[in-house]
Amino acid sequence: MNIHEYQSKQILKSYGVKVPEGLPAFSVEEAVENAKKLGTPVCVVKAQIHAGGRGKAGGVKVAKSLDEVKTYASEILGKVLVTHQTGPEGKKVNRLLIEAGADIKKEYYLSFVIDRNTARVVMMASTEGGMEIEKVAAETPEKIFKETIDPAVGLLPFQTSRMAYKLGLPKEAVRPAQKLMGCLYNAFVGKDCSLAEINPMVLTGDNDVMALDAKLNFDDSALFRHPDIVELRDETEEDPKELEAAAADLNYVNLGGDVACMVNGAGLAMATVDIIKYFGGEPANFLDVGGDSNPEKIAKAFNIMLEGGQSKGIFVNIFGGINRCDQVAQGILEAAKIISPDGKSLPVPVVVRLEGTNAQQGREILKNTPIENVIMAPTMEGGAETIVKLVKEAQA
The missing domain is CATH 3.30.470.20 (ATP-grasp fold, B domain)
Incomplete structure (x- = not known):
């Protein structure tokens, strides 16, 4: 945090x-009032976002009068700062720090x-x-x-x-x-x-x-x-997706790419991210669904991965231990019912590799209830290579 x-x-x-000495401000008027309270000849108006590089992006200004405080606060509040840590989308400034200058x-x-x-x-x-x-x-x-x-x-x-x-x-x-x-x-x-x-x-x-x-x-x-x-x-x-995932007891980190992955276990999840990169893809996320992957939880994970159109393909890579592969397969069916009107399709290609507990039953569920865009993969390597290829072909 x-x-x-x-x-x-x-x-x-x-x-x-x-x-x-410094005081937070949430409006231009509050920024000026805080500068008056500090009573120093020089004040620094600083954007407050969770990212470094604010100064280079124009988010830190030195003010030598109340008029300058007002001007700089007006410029920075509401501005979207783009730094080396925010990514190209940047972060909107909703609060400031008005601080006494230092020698x-x-x-x-x-x-x-x-x-x-x-x-x-x-x-x-x-x-x-x-x-x-x-x-x-x-x-x-x-x-x-x-x-x-x-x-x-x-x-x-x-x-x-x-x-x-x-x-x-x-x-x-x-x-x-x-x-x-x-x-x-x-x-x-x-x-x-x-x-x-x-x-x-x-x-x-x-x-x-x-x-x-x-x-x-x-x-x-x-x-x-x-x-x-x-x-x-x-x-x-x-990230709104990370907050939504946390509320659903999912371990999710947005990585900014376009190949989503849903995995059980942090170690396998990191290996999956690595193998997607190895085959030339850009991972959209780290997602560990944990050890109690009921169908509702799997469907929720699909919803989160597909929100906003970031993900152009999904790699489901499950090695069932505590998890049951049949429940994961049932969750994919539930996701299709929620996402598509006919319950028989998904908006992006989904490659599924199931191994471990009830893996054969899971494969049979997906085989007997075919969903458009769902492809079974026999191995982790083959699954990663396939999903990267499909995503690249869709964007060509």
């Missing part, structure tokens, strides 16, 4: 991280993430603050410094000290930087984050450090421990 920058800063502030001497990058290889939290920092960290990692990886944290003892003072000196901070800023690192780590652990990022962390003119921007991502599996975080959720920033 993601939240907005101003919400992240409120959380970090409660953990002792120094952040600029910036130098910008740095700081974050805490989970390293899956070591199964430990890692503190990462760089002198290249304000830039996309992926670009820094690709072009100048030597400028990224790391400290691996032992979960038994947590972040230790010598690690924060060593990181501060690696960043080349002036002597007067070392202690404030150490404090900020410790507070950010406490927030990361205390709120079950999957990412806690400050980009940029800035050195101010008086050799203090603060979080000029902030991003917190949370482990969805731990949200039951944090009802206060759940309340911050902005569903307008999330």
Whole structure:
């Protein structure tokens, strides 16, 4: 789960991280009123969307008067920002952060993430603050410094000290930087984050450090421990299909392609996405229907995959363990009844591969009740190759 920058800063502030004073605004009038409350000669008008690269897309403006605040707020509110993280469709700006300006001497990058290889939290920092960290990692990886944290003892003072000196901070800023690192780590652990990022962390003119921007991502599996975080959720920033799928107890992630896939089990689902790519297709989604795939649930999955016309073909790849292949087949029939008037067709080609529990019964159901556009595949490889070919032929 993601939240907005101003919400992240409120959380970090409660953990002792120094952040600029700022207030959220949902209208131009509120933006101007907030600027008056801050009473600073310089204000920053910042678009609040769940994506990076807002500044390059025109979503961050420095205002030196109330008139400029009004002008920039009018320009940004309601605008669709297209950044490297939003995709070509962009995201509409529904809220702003009006923030006091800062005396910036130098910008740095700081974050805490989970390293899956070591199964430990890692503190990462760089002198290249304000830039996309992926670009820094690709072009100048030597400028990224790391400290691996032992979960038994947590972040230790010598690690924060060593990181501060690696960043080349002036002597007067070392202690404030150490404090900020410790507070950010406490927030990361205390709120079950999957990412806690400050980009940029800035050195101010008086050799203090603060979080000029902030991003917190949370482990969805731990949200039951944090009802206060759940309340911050902005569903307008999330994919409608993903929300609909979650309500139906389906694990769905939109991947933007045109070859949809419905699979049981996360491992097989990822392998299916990979094999679609291998045969030259673009996966539309990751969809794990889980282990209790009753016909109604399968029909719901079909509805979600077909919504909006994104999917030009569907690959059903089921290896029945707890799942029963006959129920999956029955679900495909139910989907046809819901989607088409005659109940005997589907709007896009569907390739079905069934193996495991009641696989033969599932194949017989689909064979005895033929549905237009449904093709049986004997193997996973053959099924993936077939659906990619059909989708490409339909678009030729």
